[in-house]
Amino acid sequence: MPDLLIKNAQLPNHKNLVNISINDAYIESIDDISEKPEHDDAPKAIYDAKGYFVCAGFYESHIHLDKACILDRCTIEQGDLNEAVEETGKAKKDFTEVDVFNRASRVIEMAIKKGTVGLRTFVETDSKTEMRAFNAIKKARDTYAFAIDIEICAFAQTGLTNDLHTYE
Structure with a gap:
């Protein structure tokens, strides 16, 4: 059966x-x-399926869930890469585990609803976010494991320091 x-x-x-x-x-x-x-x-x-096309789910191979949904926290005047990096850096100092988890969850839920079955996210570990974003994304991965596979890549944006040495 x-x-x-x-x-x-x-x-x-x-x-x-x-x-x-x-x-x-x-x-x-x-x-x-x-x-x-x-x-x-x-x-x-x-x-x-009522005659509709059926296909395999989608896989997002490059996303940054830790920085998702922060546009309202950034000032955009030039619209170039340097400004984006600078504005993101300013926003990151206010990232908390709850904040990152909530924003990542919004994006993950949207992805699941659109047929995404897996994704790879890059998560910054630096002196501004320490391990808060990484821990939040691990929690999001575990929370949504029933519906989507999430691969986490720790992204040492500004290099590793002695106080950031514990990775799971």
Whole structure:
């Protein structure tokens, strides 16, 4: 018995709609509905794709969740890279674990709703944020692990110092 049956799905390279049987998070079978209209075993759950295209989830390979949603904290006049780095540096001094977690969570939830199944985030560790942003992103990763895979890359923006030596 499959865990999930996605019925009436459109796939590339398939002329007709298909039923997709999923068991233990793996595709068990893809059946052309014109050849096999109903599944032999009653699935635990059924989702009717209603003829819509079904595809794999998206993966975001480069994002900075620690700096997400801070535009309202920055002054933009030149619009160049130097100004962005300077304004971000000013904003980072006020980052708390709760603040970073809340902002990252907003972005993660938006990503999940749009079909993102995994992402790699770069998190700055420096004298302004110390380990606050890193710890917040670890908490966000754990909180949303049920829906998305998050890979964390510690990004030593201004170099490592003696007081920033504990990484998990």
